[in-house]
Amino acid sequence: MLNINDILETVNMIKQENLDIRTITMGISLFDCISDDQKRLEKNVYDKITKSAEHLVKTAQDLENTYGIPIINKRVSVTPMALVGANCDKEGFVRLARVMEKAATELGINFIGGFGALVQKGMTKGAENLINAIPEALAVTDKVCSSINVASTKAGINMDAVKKMGEIMKEAAYLTRDRDSIGCAKLVVFSNIPEDNPFMAGAMHGMGEPETVINVGVSGPGVVASAIKREGACDFSHLADVIKKTAFKITRVGQLIAYEASKRLGVPYGIIDLSLAPTPAVGDSVAYILENMGLEKCGCHGTTAALAMLNDAVKKGGVMASSHVGGLSGAFIPVSEDAGMIAAAECGALSIEKLEAMTAVCSVGLDMIAVPGDTSASTLSGIIADEIAIGVINNKTTAVRLIPVHGKGVGESVEFGGLLGHAPIMKLSDYSSEEFIARGGRIPAPIHSLRN
Amino acid sequence: MKAVVTVIGKDSVGIIAEVSAECAKHNANIVDITQSVLKDYFAMIMLVEIDNISAEFATFQRELCELGNRRGLDVRAMHEDIFNTMHRI
Numbered sequence: 001m002l003n004i005n006d007i008l009e010t011v012n013m014i015k016q017e018n019l020d021i022r023t024i025t026m027g028i029s030l031f032d033c034i035s036d037d038q039k040r041l042e043k044n045v046y047d048k049i050t051k052s053a054e055h056l057v058k059t060a061q062d063l064e065n066t067y068g069i070p071i072i073n074k075r076v077s078v079t080p081m082a083l084v085g086a087n088c089d090k091e092g093f094v095r096l097a098r099v100m101e102k103a104a105t106e107l108g109i110n111f112i113g114g115f116g117a118l119v120q121k122g123m124t125k126g127a128e129n130l131i132n133a134i135p136e137a138l139a140v141t142d143k144v145c146s147s148i149n150v151a152s153t154k155a156g157i158n159m160d161a162v163k164k165m166g167e168i169m170k171e172a173a174y175l176t177r178d179r180d181s182i183g184c185a186k187l188v189v190f191s192n193i194p195e196d197n198p199f200m201a202g203a204m205h206g207m208g209e210p211e212t213v214i215n216v217g218v219s220g221p222g223v224v225a226s227a228i229k230r231e232g233a234c235d236f237s238h239l240a241d242v243i244k245k246t247a248f249k250i251t252r253v254g255q256l257i258a259y260e261a262s263k264r265l266g267v268p269y270g271i272i273d274l275s276l277a278p279t280p281a282v283g284d285s286v287a288y289i290l291e292n293m294g295l296e297k298c299g300c301h302g303t304t305a306a307l308a309m310l311n312d313a314v315k316k317g318g319v320m321a322s323s324h325v326g327g328l329s330g331a332f333i334p335v336s337e338d339a340g341m342i343a344a345a346e347c348g349a350l351s352i353e354k355l356e357a358m359t360a361v362c363s364v365g366l367d368m369i370a371v372p373g374d375t376s377a378s379t380l381s382g383i384i385a386d387e388i389a390i391g392v393i394n395n396k397t398t399a400v401r402l403i404p405v406h407g408k409g410v411g412e413s414v415e416f417g418g419l420l421g422h423a424p425i426m427k428l429s430d431y432s433s434e435e436f437i438a439r440g441g442r443i444p445a446p447i448h449s450l451r452n
Numbered sequence: 453m454k455a456v457v458t459v460i461g462k463d464s465v466g467i468i469a470e471v472s473a474e475c476a477k478h479n480a481n482i483v484d485i486t487q488s489v490l491k492d493y494f495a496m497i498m499l500v501e502i503d504n505i506s507a508e509f510a511t512f513q514r515e516l517c518e519l520g521n522r523r524g525l526d527v528r529a530m531h532e533d534i535f536n537t538m539h540r541i
Contacts, residue, residue: 002497004488249539256537
């Protein structure tokens, strides 16, 4: 029989330490929906999504019951809509976003991702129309998420797109001003976007993916934080080992759920994303992990080193536990979604500059950060450019999800509710990036992109 | 297919009897049982066969959970594979 301590450990992880499967995300290719007739395109998209993911929610609920582990989100990601609706004008794309929303509601899923475009080297007409449609599309829908890839290590940085996305963020914030600019919480700007990411807002079903696929995102910052606390004052070698072992166990559960979901749905299993994804619940925080390592507050000196070690150890433990690892895989540091990050930002320990440094060693980027509503578009573009440059030069994924909260300033806070949490509005530089951003064009790919 | 039933909480008379009776009611065969009591803290683990249970597994789970709620205990039934997967390579 199984060891009693092992069983109690698992039960305790779920009961006390918030272990859960963060998401089962079904990727669906929409290439076969393409049509030059807008109405037919919309019908094809709706039918394909609702038919392919018909049993997703029920299957996830059954797995939740059988294995006794919560599965928090059921999601769908689709082929970047700029490709599917390449013929659409701006209004056509807004209509497509509504179709995605309607399909998501019919399925009972939490989010649908893929209202996006890949523009790292330039914009097609379709991509440009989609980007122009983003603010309205996010204002008239609740579940639709949008991601735009503006750079890659191979292509360099499309600074025209960076400039444009600053303006789009401002407009999205304005159009959802009655809801604390929540439109921006569903919009993320990427470099080196992964094509199999199950996490929102950046999930999409890439061009090299199969017809349909199941990707699973695990979670479990609370489990890692508790494991570190239990070990007490050990050295870093031992600490890394503790994190690896814990990450292994967490990821194994994800692997089990992904395998079973794939079997029951008759859909191939894609990847496990072995990310530590926090929630605003107390005890489910990446910041607390760093603080349990011995930092007084997340954001103090030493935080980047702590995060670097955590991120690496999570990958090493997780990769052994799963046959295919992908997506973002690492530690997330979304400010509003992490109780420890919120507390650190509120007391002034965590600044946007420190967060930027942390993104160089974590799995994504500047995530869910509320900034003053009167921030100019060029300043937002400047922040995007900095973050994207970190990704391009370091050959990693980085992303920016900022919320310039309309009508609010430094010292105030914003409440998004649910998994999106709440956040204090952070201070930005008072100086202008306008002339820099206005240059436009492309920042060339770095020398180490020439690896052939 | 086997499930692991865990019962955790404050010790009192008749816990095993009640949980066993619930298993019997659903025709779930107990194949192994182990328990420990540390101070007043009670932890019992049962391995039960659920291939021939008389109701849906979800119903079995819910009724065990309700029994736990009545007795102030945390009672769960989970497929054994979650433990096998997590703790064995």
